[in-house]
Amino acid sequence: MNTEDTRRKSCQKASLICDKVQYQEATFFEKTKLLFHVLMCRMCRKYTQQNKKLTQSINKAQVTCMQKQEKETLKETLSRAIQEQQS
Amino acid sequence: MPKHKIDPNNWIDLYSDYLFNYTITRVNDRDLAKDLIQETFFAGLKSMKNFKGEASERTWLISILKRKIIDYYRKINSNKAKAEVRIKYNSDTESEGDWLEERVADPFDKTAEDTLENEELGEAIYSCLEKLPEKHAAVFKMKTIEGMDTETICNELNITASNLWVIIHRARTAMATCMEKNWF
Incomplete structure (x- = not known):
């Protein structure tokens, strides 16, 4: 029970680091820790692979979205048009 | 009604x-x-x-x-709108490109196909993003697509950093499962 608990906790930590790695925010020490954990833990290994794949495909697709400001201006013009139509 | x-x-x-x-x-x-x-x-x-x-x-x-x-x-009267296919084999007088090898598509030039695939990939990503809970999708979008700092997002949405990472983690797991089903 106790060991189960600690294992879950270390997996949580590992996945947090793994997420950070995707945004280049993990430190070298954290990365080493992750590496050791991944060597032992199959679930986290799978998650790491999946996570990497997701990042790669997002980079590959070069998805963009509108800036917040652009959206706000668009919203304003649209709501004005809605009001015009209703009146 | x-x-x-x-x-x-x-x-x-x-x-x-x-x-x-x-x-x-x-x-x-x-x-x-x-x-x-x-x-x-x-x-x-x-x-x-x-x-x-x-x-x-x-x-x-x-x-x-x-x-x-x-x-x-x-x-704008572009070529894209006037697109029509004209295939001529050997009808022009110029002899350049006469060799069959010169008429075959370059196997290393896969740009058109790649772009097409990337377009579809982008659409797949967005339709997966739509299935996430609203807040998760918003955080994921800000962090991953707009590339904002952790701190900026935390300030804007009034959440703590660890809170943000939990949301990111859930969003990423859901996205990965969704993409697994629909794309990979």
Whole structure:
């Protein structure tokens, strides 16, 4: 029970680091820790692979979205048009 | 009172990112894409009464947007609008490119196919993003697509950093499962 608990906790930590790695925010020490954990833990290994794949495909697709400001201006013009139509 | 109700006030929150991504892969110009989306929303507003609710709102808006994009290419009278296939083999007098090898597509030049695949990939990503809970999707978008700092997002949404990472983690897991199902 106790060991189960600690294992879950270390997996949580590992996945947090793994997420950070995707945004280049993990430190070298954290990365080493992750590496050791991944060597032992199959679930986290799978998650790491999946996570990497997701990042790669997002980079590959070069998805963009509108800036917040652009959206706000668009919203304003649209709501004005809605009001015009209703009146 | 019709069975389906559409609310144009929510359009921008719900669909603008998807539509924008769809447009930008086709016209390759941010300002133009913005204009086209605005026109699409206006046109949608005008023909709201004709919307029968047979398709989802997004599909309906996309179909308007498609017309707008085609109209744009017609207006500038581009080659894309006048696209027709002309295949001639050996009819010109010039002998350059006579060899069959010169007429076969370059196997290393896969750009067109790649772009096409990337367009579809972008759409797949966005449709997966739509299935996430609203807040998770918002955080994921800010962090991954807009590339904002952790701190900026935390300040803006009034959450702690560890809170943000938990949301990111859940969003990533859901996205990975969704993409696994629909794409990979």
